[in-house]
Amino acid sequence: MTDVSPRADEAAERPVLRRYKITHRTTYTYSGPVSSSYGRGYLLPRDTDEQRCVSSVVDISPMPADRSTGSDVYGNRDLYFQVSAPHEELVVAAESEIEVYGPDKTRLAAAPANAPWELSRPVGTEGAMAQEFVLDLAPPEISDAVREYAAPSFPPERPLVDAVVDLTTRIHRDFQYKSGSTSISTRVAEVLEKRSGVCQDFARLAIACLRSRGLAARYVSGYLATQPPPGKERMIGVDATHAWAAVWMPGDRWLAFDPTNDQLVDERYTVVAWGRDYADVPPLRGVIYTEARNSTIAVSVDVAPIEVLAPDQPKC
Secondary structure, three states, rough: OOOOOHHHHHHHHHOEEEEEEEEEEEEEEEOOOEEEEEEEEEEEEEOOOOEEEEEEEEEOOOOOOOEEEOOOOOOOOEEEEEOOOEEEEEEEEEEEEEEEEOOOHHHHOOOOOOOOOHHOOOOOOOOHHHHHHOOOOOOOOHHHHHHHHHHHHHHOOOHHHHHEEEEEEEHHOOOEEEOOOOOHHHHHHHHHHOOEEOHHHHHHHHHHHHHOOOOEEEEEEEEEEOOOOOOOOOOOOOEEEEEEEEEEOOEEEEEEEEEOEEOOOOOOOEEEEEEEHHHOOOOEEEEEEOOOOEEEEEEEEEEEEOOOOOOOOOOO
């Protein structure tokens, strides 16, 4: 149950375990005409050593006068568009097909996941690319309260995976999932105070805790399968974009975990993008020109298994 990154040749030896069709539809409705819209976002899943994007397309209505796709500094696929025709409704619909490889059962038992967490602080040439993921945000999120909350999970020489699992479980236990209780601008300090939030809040809290210990952590956006495996309960975060976190380990490998659902990431997760924070990889953001007084947004997400090419593997 981990996405500790294998090398490409290792991934190729494992079967495709899941295949998903992902539909993400966003509808903006305005109370008056919009003369032009400019949008940018992350709706195109990326290829990783754990998954392959078989196909992906984004339809925009009205038709954009200009659109392009590119790659950001983290290798994420980003989308830009401009709609110049007057409109009172804007629809952005993304559809992707993703293959997800089975997790490597032996990886959690091996170093560096089983090494003391202190050894996973990025140092030297090997850790150079991870250094920015140790840095706090601006304005800062790492406070005395964050350090105090993180401390029980990181006693000296505790194995990294044990520390991460403990932190994941504590966040799941101590904080209530409450839709609408926060916004994209909510700070980690407020989440700690309210003891409630949604998936992005819990991921950001976990990241702040890891960084407070000198560890490199990244924010991951993506999706969680809508159909749970047999015998599993339906998990929080389905039918919506989802967010989780990952911690760097020596060897430039990343261990991904989901505080919202108290588990390490497995084949039910598909990655769209990652960065230092939510602000690096929002699904959509933009600017409109209008005199309309009101607007609404409706988002629907469906993650549907369309084929299982291999039987479920035993979980770690």
